[in-house]
Amino acid sequence: MTVKTLSELLECNCIAGHGGLERPVTGGYIGDFLSWVMGRAEENSAWITVMGNINAVAVALLADVSCIILCDSAPLDEDARLRAEENDIPVLTSSQTAFALALSLGRALGRC
Amino acid sequence: MSNKSSVEPITQQYVIPGTDFTRAGEASSKVKTILKRLGYDPDAIRRVAIAMYEGEINMVIHAHGGTAKVEIFPDRVEIALCDQGPGISDVSKAMEEGYSTAPDEVRALGFGAGMGLPNMKKCSDDMRVHSIIGKGTDVYMTIRVRGTGN
Ligand SMILES: Nc1ncnc2c1ncn2[C@@H]1O[C@H](COP(=O)(O)OP(=O)(O)O)[C@@H](O)[C@H]1O
Numbered sequence: 001m002t003v004k005t006l007s008e009l010l011e012c013n014c015i016a017g018h019g020g021l022e023r024p025v026t027g028g029y030i031g032d033f034l035s036w037v038m039g040r041a042e043e044n045s046a047w048i049t050v051m052g053n054i055n056a057v058a059v060a061l062l063a064d065v066s067c068i069i070l071c072d073s074a075p076l077d078e079d080a081r082l083r084a085e086e087n088d089i090p091v092l093t094s095s096q097t098a099f100a101l102a103l104s105l106g107r108a109l110g111r112c
Numbered sequence: 113m114s115n116k117s118s119v120e121p122i123t124q125q126y127v128i129p130g131t132d133f134t135r136a137g138e139a140s141s142k143v144k145t146i147l148k149r150l151g152y153d154p155d156a157i158r159r160v161a162i163a164m165y166e167g168e169i170n171m172v173i174h175a176h177g178g179t180a181k182v183e184i185f186p187d188r189v190e191i192a193l194c195d196q197g198p199g200i201s202d203v204s205k206a207m208e209e210g211y212s213t214a215p216d217e218v219r220a221l222g223f224g225a226g227m228g229l230p231n232m233k234k235c236s237d238d239m240r241v242h243s244i245i246g247k248g249t250d251v252y253m254t255i256r257v258r259g260t261g262n
């Protein structure tokens with residue numbers, strides 16, 4: 001599945017990094033501590049978090065996650081938005097909780 | 113092996129500015145771009161990127177910045193991170209998962225989980241930490257390129 005398809009299924013808004021919408025999504029990870037994400041998230045994961053800062057974008061880029069999903073309507077910093085644009089890291093937002101999004105993601109991936 | 117080691121590496125040097133979290137990650141991103149362009153194995157690239165970013169962040173948070181030297185060989189990448197920060201009093205304790213002296217404002221940014229050094233260890237095939245209190249810390253990592261079939 002692509003990030004674009006996932007974004008539609010989860011009814012998210014893509015607010016940055018549209019250039020990366022065709023990236024594949026094969027899994028997911030939830031967390032806000034950046035080192036946990038780097039240590040545990042598999043590549044091509046959709047990363048669900050409230051961490052909308054520039055460092056989160058750097059982590060997404062370096063750890064090859066396919067997109068950042070900001071849950072609970074968490075905001076994206078302006079410098080983070082610019083960095084995401086520059087590097088084609090899709091940032092999706094949703095008013096849903098991490099749990100609700102993970103359930104939908106699991107269903108979309110045929111895991112539950 | 114011996115003839116591979118004799119190949120001249122591609123060498124990159126970076127200055128990591130202290131206390132600037134927004135710029136941390138620039139050096140790792142550049143190295144990642146170079147390795148991609150050279151066609152290195154994606155798994156190796158990812159391990160280099162994560163290990164180096166954690167090291168960069170540590171120099172920013174804990175050591176007022178430092179330098180990074182990256183040597184790219186056909187079969188491996190060697191990273192030397194050197195700083196003149198406060199040093200680490202107990203390296204084996206610092207290597208434990210969850211051990212962190214990071215202040216709250218750093219944790220608010222998503223760092224300080226105490227998983228940086230363990231991640232660096234996990235991503236690298238060899239890692240050495242030399243630290244002297246009051247003088248600084250040097251971290252040397254070797255990441256071998258697997259899955260290239262040579
Ligand atoms: N370059 C460094 N200079 C001084 N202390 C360091 C350095 N790198 C790591 N440390 C010490 O080791 C601890 C553990 O590091 P790490 O595993 O990366 O966790 P974190 O950075 O999240 O605290 C740090 O909290 C700090 O006390």
Ligand SMILES: [Mg+2]
Pocket residue numbers: 166169170224226227228229
């Ligand atoms: Mg750290």
